[in-house]
Amino acid sequence: MRTSIRTHLLISLLVISIASAGPLSWYFLQEVQSYGIRKLEERLTAEARLLTAIAAETGIEEQDALSTALRETALEANSNLAILDSEGAPVAVSGDTPASGAELVNLPEVRSALEGSVGVRSRPGADGKIRLSVALPMLENGNVTGIAMASAETFSRLTLLRDHAPTLVLLAAIFTLATFLLAEILSRWLSRPLRNIASSAQMFAAGDLGVRVAPQGPQETRTAAEAFNTMADQVSQMVDELKQEERRKSRFVSDVSHEIRSPLTAIRGTAETLAQGDVDLEDTKRFLATIVKESERLSRLAEDLLALQRIEGATGELPMRRVRLRSIVLGAVDSLEHTTSERGIDVRVTGDAPDVLGDPDRLQQVIANLLDNASRHTPQGGIVNLEMRHEGVFSVVSVSDEGPGIAEESLPHIFDRFYRTSASRDRTTGGAGLGLAIVQSIVKRHAGEIDVENLTPKGACFTVRLPALKD
Numbered sequence: 196m197r198t199s200i201r202t203h204l205l206i207s208l209l210v211i212s213i214a215s216a217g218p219l220s221w222y223f224l225q226e227v228q229s230y231g232i233r234k235l236e237e238r239l240t241a242e243a244r245l246l247t248a249i250a251a252e253t254g255i256e257e258q259d260a261l262s263t264a265l266r267e268t269a270l271e272a273n274s275n276l277a278i279l280d281s282e283g284a285p286v287a288v289s290g291d292t293p294a295s296g297a298e299l300v301n302l303p304e305v306r307s308a309l310e311g312s313v314g315v316r317s318r319p320g321a322d323g324k325i326r327l328s329v330a331l332p333m334l335e336n337g338n339v340t341g342i343a344m345a346s347a348e349t350f351s352r353l354t355l356l357r358d359h360a361p362t363l364v365l366l367a368a369i370f371t372l373a374t375f376l377l378a379e380i381l382s383r384w385l386s387r388p389l390r391n392i393a394s395s396a397q398m399f400a401a402g403d404l405g406v407r408v409a410p411q412g413p414q415e416t417r418t419a420a421e422a423f424n425t426m427a428d429q430v431s432q433m434v435d436e437l438k439q440e441e442r443r444k445s446r447f448v449s450d451v452s453h454e455i456r457s458p459l460t461a462i463r464g465t466a467e468t469l470a471q472g473d474v475d476l477e478d479t480k481r482f483l484a485t486i487v488k489e490s491e492r493l494s495r496l497a498e499d500l501l502a503l504q505r506i507e508g509a510t511g512e513l514p515m516r517r518v519r520l521r522s523i524v525l526g527a528v529d530s531l532e533h534t535t536s537e538r539g540i541d542v543r544v545t546g547d548a549p550d551v552l553g554d555p556d557r558l559q560q561v562i563a564n565l566l567d568n569a570s571r572h573t574p575q576g577g578i579v580n581l582e583m584r585h586e587g588v589f590s591v592v593s594v595s596d597e598g599p600g601i602a603e604e605s606l607p608h609i610f611d612r613f614y615r616t617s618a619s620r621d622r623t624t625g626g627a628g629l630g631l632a633i634v635q636s637i638v639k640r641h642a643g644e645i646d647v648e649n650l651t652p653k654g655a656c657f658t659v660r661l662p663a664l665k666d
């Protein structure tokens with residue numbers, strides 16, 4: 196069964212208050228009753244003592260005089276008084292006539308008094324009250340000459356309850372009402388923050404990832420609210436990352452398809468023209484060259500994508516070994532010899548740097564890509580500088596050119612996949628825009644850094660920093 200906090204609290208509070216109020220009230224009534232009996236005993240003892248004094252003065256034989264004196268005293272005292280002789284037979288009596296002599300002698304308090312000590316007895320009286328009687332022996336030279344008796348009724352727990360019933364009912368009602376009120380207040384205090392957390396969790400589950408709970412109520416619900424918020428933060432962060440990843444993937448796929456489409460279109464168009472025949476030898480040669488060039492572009496794209504995938508995919512470690520940076524740089528320059536010389540570019544290699552730990556083929560690919568970009572952006576006959584140096588914990592290679600540099604708005608994206616500056620986008624001869632993405636991936640896999648800056652008065656400078664090995 197699903198019960199609310201309010202019901203739980205209400206039942207608990209009622210059980211607690213009834214369980215504690217019942218015995219407590221009973222104990223309290225018991226104390227009041229004992230007090231009443233004690234007080235009555237004191238009074239009756241005093242009255243009995245007065246009787247002994249009267250009897251001593253009047254003389255126990257003077258029945259009539261004693262009776263008169265007794266009645267007067269009893270009127271004031273509001274008790275039943277009696278004087279008995281040394282045999283326990285009544286001599287003078289006020290109020291209710293006590294039992295006959297024979298029965299009186301059998302009363303425990305009378306018997307105690309006859310033996311010379313004070314007798315006290317309480318027993319149920321009329322109407323639920325308690326009847327108390329005190330019997331005092333009158334002594335003369337150690338002999339019991341008579342007994343003074345006083346008895347009266349006092350309240351009991353029962354009569355107290357009965358007499359104060361309306362007040363008690365009222366108190367109980369107020370008590371119950373207060374309990375209800377307390378349960379209500381407490382349950383609100385406890386359940387409102389819980390309800391907040393619950394409804395926020397539902398909203399969160401329904402997709403509102405921005406929902407957070409204000410911590411309120413007791414410590415535990417505050418902690419729960421804070422825990423919810425932390426969880427919500429983490430989940431929304433994860434969702435953000437997943438969404439971003441998703442966007443990156445879909446952009447990647449559309450970029451790849453886009454890159455594939457243009458060479459394919461070129462190849463198909465050229466092939467179709469050729470298929471129609473009626474093309475002279477010169478044009479046929481030109482068209483075939485286009486087909487070859489576009490196919491090369493396609494296979495280079497495939498190679499680059501594979502390279503990226505191999506570097507970035509966590510599959511397998513790169514074959515790392517101690518590498519002399521200078522030989523890497525010279526190897527890259529060699530591999531691009533025909534492009535640079537064709538354009539009349541003067542490639543200068545200066546300085547030196549400590550060895551690094553790396554995959555030589557990949558590192559050469561880094562330098563070759565940078566050199567390729569630099570020489571393609573440098574005007575014919577210009578200079579491209581490859582400078583090596585030792586910089587703190589790094590071995591550094593920088594590639595600077597005399598080209599137009601990189602536009603301010605392109606700088607943050609230059610290493611993104613498929614990113615091309617608008618200048619080179621216009622040029623149909625440009626690559627796919629994967630070169631720098633590959634460069635950056637390789638450098639990162641080598642625990643290195645790469646950055647780019649523009650030179651004054653012109654040109655761009657790419658700087659690669661790799662952790663230097665000690666000699």
Ligand SMILES: Nc1ncnc2c1ncn2[C@@H]1O[C@H](COP(=O)(O)OP(=O)(O)OP(=O)(O)O)[C@@H](O)[C@H]1O
Pocket residue numbers: 499568569572596598599600601609614615616617618619620625626627628629630631632655
């Ligand atoms: N040295 C440079 N000077 C000016 N712009 C450059 C330089 N190097 C690269 N860029 C520009 O940065 C962009 C990205 O370069 P990246 O090497 O990644 O691609 P790409 O050279 O166009 O194609 P790919 O290298 O895949 O053949 C290109 O648009 C390119 O024009």
Ligand SMILES: [Mg+2]
Pocket residue numbers: 564567568626630631
């Ligand atoms: Mg490039």
